[in-house]
Amino acid sequence: MSLTMYQASVPAFLQMLASLSAILDKAEAHAAARKIEPAVLLNTRLTPDMLPLVRQVQLASDFAKGTAARLAGIEPPKYPDTEASFAELKARIAKTVGLVKDIRAAQIDGSEGREITIPIGGQPHKFTGQDYLIKFALPNFYFHITTAYAILRHCGVEIGKRDFLGQFGAE
């Protein structure tokens, strides 16, 4: 027995995108309750040379759809990075979830040895599917999910580790 490439990728994306969407709901409610302009939260950065919340969410979406698509051997769809409200960010997450769910396990399974070449820092980098998922895509995906969460904690939104983890399915 072992783990399929699908099992090692898609459930993590779906769990964390759902938790991110629920966290954005809480952020939106926090802004409304305290009469904070939503754009203030969307444009908050942990430090001036890090990306703001809106980009962290867009990049979490990009890593989820990009990884699932590339492992399945299909071209990742490009989404324009134009979201300017919580509703639009949540719609992007929902669209990403829809795309990831449309990819069948059979398309991703067996991709551990598939050659995947992506540009990093302007240079093409060649991975096996396995290294791409474990060493590059998952760390990047979690980076942006965690940073989005950290920005909202920093802004005083009442969320905790359980919100971050979402539905992890233990009994």
Place this chain on the structure above:
Amino acid sequence: MSLTMYQASVPAFLQMLASLSAILDKAEAHAAARKIEPAVLLNTRLTPDMLPLVRQVQLASDFAKGTAARLAGIEPPKYPDTEASFAELKARIAKTVGLVKDIRAAQIDGSEGREITIPIGGQPHKFTGQDYLIKFALPNFYFHITTAYAILRHCGVEIGKRDFLGQFGAE
């Protein structure tokens, strides 16, 4: 073909613990160059009700050793949370890496269906090995690695995404 439980876990822990140790080197040099007391960085939090850097590093260590050990069916060793310097935190990471490296692939492989029960919020939660790794352990591990990185970015340490990712092994 597919992925073994070892391939889905240990390489990620080793890559990210190495990157965390290198990031702490840069943080230590930053503190020395700017005559910042190391304890200031070690006790920095992103927000008052989040854990400080020293705890983020200890927890990253705990999730790496706890996960590798539990998947291997052995009791995770407890390390006392007493580190009070960059050198001590790096020693803890090195000790964690040593422990993780000592666990052989054959001990972890086949653990996808193993029952793993851990306390979460004071209640025992039962997972399969697969769910424990993908839905709980990896998100938590990456959460603490990312938060440690974010604290140091927030403190002005000159690190970037490549430092976070470490050696991801693409050509």
